[in-house]
Amino acid sequence: MSTPRKAFDKHAAYALAVQSPSEDARFLRRVYSELSGKTPKTLREDFCGTFALCCEWVKHDDSARAWGLDIDPDPIRYGTKKYLAELDEKRRSRVQVRQLDVMSSRAPRADIICAFNFSYFVFQERRTLVRYFESCRKRLATRGLFVVDIFGGPQHGHPCVDTKRLSGMKYYFEQSEFDPITNKTRFHLSFERTGERKRNRVFSYNWRMYSIPEIRDAMLDAGFKDTVVYWEGTARDGRGSGVFHRRAKGEPCEVWVAYIVGRI
Ligand SMILES: C[S@@+](CC[C@H](N)C(=O)[O-])C[C@H]1O[C@@H](n2cnc3c(N)ncnc32)[C@H](O)[C@@H]1O
Incomplete structure (x- = not known):
């Protein structure tokens, strides 16, 4: 079992x-x-x-x-x-x-x-x-x-997603918004355990770059x-x-x- x-x-x-x-x-x-x-x-x-x-x-x-x-x-x-x-x-x-x-x-x-x-x-x-x-x-x-x-770095001047494979899990670092006038931005961390659904935006941050x-x-x-x-x-x-x-x-x-x- x-x-x-x-x-x-x-x-x-x-x-x-x-x-x-x-x-x-x-x-x-x-x-x-x-x-x-x-x-x-x-x-x-x-x-x-x-x-x-x-x-x-x-x-x-x-x-x-x-x-x-x-x-x-x-x-x-x-x-x-x-x-x-x-x-x-x-x-x-x-x-x-x-x-x-x-x-x-x-x-x-x-x-x-x-x-x-x-x-x-x-x-x-x-x-x-x-x-x-x-x-x-x-x-x-x-x-x-x-x-x-x-x-x-230039990658963070527009929305993007970075992924990383970790032990038993995939990790997503997502930038969903970026305003070049204010540099205000929004980031999210999502996780997908092997064999399970992706858990979206478990942590979110409103930041300024x-x-x-x-x-x-x-x-x-x-x-x-x-x-x-x-x-x-x-x-x-x-x-x-x-x-x-x-x-x-x-x-x-x-x-x-x-x-x-x-x-x-
Ligand atoms: C990105 S997490 C960082 C956690 C940890 N420092 C690390 O290295 O992973 C941000 C943390 O800051 C806390 N936080 C946000 N504004 C704060 C404030 N004004 N005073 C104290 N803690 C704050 C949040 O509750 C959250 O736990």
Whole structure:
């Protein structure tokens, strides 16, 4: 008799498709040691969702602490049952998650504040974006860093769908709308488990596409002393290598992903 299949789990599908918390934690530690010359202890993960990164962060160092902030209780509940429950008691005590707006003045202070998976694209007005960056700058510890990821390229100047085969599942990254006057755009994540119907638009986002120079300028306007870009290297097959280094100059590609770091 065949064993029944597990029910579809949208947060697990999301994690498989777009998250790499252990690589993210390693990357943040490397960037901090390269730019600030010491080991970071505290991480604030803004827009943390299921706060997988917070739970990873505290595994790397016995004194590391992590705070996650998200306004939606649903992913927080999921992360509490899934990732937090998997940690031993000591590590668990060093993770704190709050259902809070990232703009809140009660957001905690940290060595690193990060906003990953492009979540800050939700701020469609530049002045709101600058206000958010400013609030992050004010909550950074001495030699603290603010780190965001960003993506772009000509492919994202019009509607398109990217697909990726994952273990037991096909993943669709769909851009359904793009307005070149405002750069406002709409993205959706859909999933199709092998042998099952496609689950359409399980996650949807109303974003504004920002460029690297726009984000760097916004960080400077928010009072950061300077900004650094980490650009992805190229593998032998010509695709992205997944390894990011400090660069002053990139290369044109159809689609690219990069990181921008604000220093105080
Ligand atoms: C694209 S998901 C990113 C989740 C996670 N950071 C990751 O890397 O996968 C965006 C998250 O931001 C949260 N969010 C949106 N606006 C927010 C705000 N103003 N303050 C806090 N969280 C917010 C949503 O609830 C959602 O969980």
